[in-house]
Each structure stands twice: as structure tokens, then as C-alpha cells.
Amino acid sequence: MRFILASLIIAASHVAAHYTFPKLIVNGTASAEWQYVRMTANHYDNGPVTDVTSSAIRCYELDANSATNAGIATVTAGSTVGFVADNTMGHPGYFSAYMTTAKPAANSNSAGLSKTWFKIWEWAPTWSASTGLVFASENIVQFTFTIPKNTPNGQYLLRGEQIALHVAGTLGGAQFYIGCAQINVVGGGSGSPGPLVSFPGAYSATDPGILLNMYNLPAGYSGYQAPGPTVWKG
Ligand SMILES: *[C@@H]1O[C@H](CO)[C@@H](O)[C@H](O)[C@H]1NC(C)=O
DSSP, rough: OOOHHHHHHHHHHHHHHHHOEEEETTTTOOOOTSSSSSOBTTTOOOOOOOTTSSHHHHHSSSSSSHHHHSOEEEETTTTTEEEEEEEEOOOEEEEEEEEEOOOTTTTTTTTOOOOOOEEEEOOOOOOEETTTOOOTTTTTEEEEEEEEEEEESSEEEEEEEEEOOOTTTTTOOOOOEEEEEEEEEEEEEOOOSOOOOOOTSSSOTTTTTTTTOTOOOOTTOSSSOOOOOOOOOO
């Protein structure tokens, strides 16, 4: 009995280190869990995606009902949005947010399957020779950013991601925490978002920002090289 209890405690603490992004922040308010975010396959165990070539790297949905079960949040371009995690995000990593136009609608399973994704925000670790990599984002519970003001009106998926780097020194070690919210952008502009990428496709397992021993940086290291495209500023 004592052994079983100890195992359960170890299992629980293991799970507590991981996380999901079930709540969308809009208009200064966090939604209910999975109200606008497609329910992810890790909604129970909180485990990460580790294969950048799998379809799970896109939105990590539990199943085809994840899209239809979630609502679509109306979001004003230029406003602040974000994701709230179900746990303290204790792993050091690189945060980013992507969007894709969503046709025929944000709650459609055919949305976001093509090379239609663009990056709108990132939060990278800083680096100096004396400090090494510094993760100001470690141990936060939510992250927020702005929908670019010139984003054209319409339906989008909004993908929040953290690439946790604590065991990224071996191939396939980086841990991807992902949530996709379904949104309808209003009050937008006439920008042309880009560069455009696909998921899977945007990342390679050997990208220097994905395969990286953060505790023993390569010789000549000069700072974190983010994977994926540059940020579209709108
Ligand atoms: C956010 O505010 C806008 C403008 O008032 C409103 O149209 C929209 O429905 C709000 N979104 C949510 C998810 O409450």
C-alpha cells in the first residue's frame, strides 16, 4: 500500500510539471476551460507533443469533436488576448503565437491544414556570455499578446505554444505545449500576414532552437535562434 501511494505521488508530481492552455483571455477576461480552445489530447495527462512532423503539432486536438465542441470568440484587432495554463509553467522555454485564416469557419476541422499560418508574437529567452540563457517567462501561469491591428476581419485559429527546452539536448527531447483558440476578428485592417508556414512543416527536429542543450550551449553560441518564421507585425 505504501509503495502504491508513493508511486501515485510521483506520478502526480510528474503530471503537475506539464500543462495545457484551456482558457482564452479576451477583453481582459479568461474564458471557461475549452470554451474557445479546442480540447487537446493531453487534457487529462498534460503531456507534450514531441514529434514536429506529427499532425498533433498543429493544434493537438483530442479528436474531431474538439473543433465543433468549442465556440468562436469575437476578438477586436489590436486588442490583447492570451492563454491561461492549467498549471504553473515550470519548464523554461520559448513562447510564440500563430494565426491562420480558417475556412469555412474556425470550428471546422478543415481549417488550418495548409500553408496558411503566420507568427504574430514571440517571447524568446535572452542570452549573454556571462549569464547564458535567461528565461524571464519561467513559472508564469498565463501569457498575453496583441492581435495585430491590420489583421483582416474574419475567422481564424489562434495557436499559442511553448517549446519547453529543459530536456531538448537530445533529438525529440523538446516539449511542445499547444492550444488553438477559435476566433472571429473584427475591427481589423487590410494587412497581408506572412511569411506563411504549415503545421507540420514549420519546424525541423534539428532546428537550433529545438535541438539545444540549454545547460551546455554549443561553442560560439550567440543567442537563441527561434524556430519558425519571423513575426508578422501587422
Ligand atoms: C470582446 O469585446 C468586443 C467589443 O465589445 C465584443 O464584440 C466581443 O464579443 C467580446 N468578446 C468576448 C469573447 O467576450
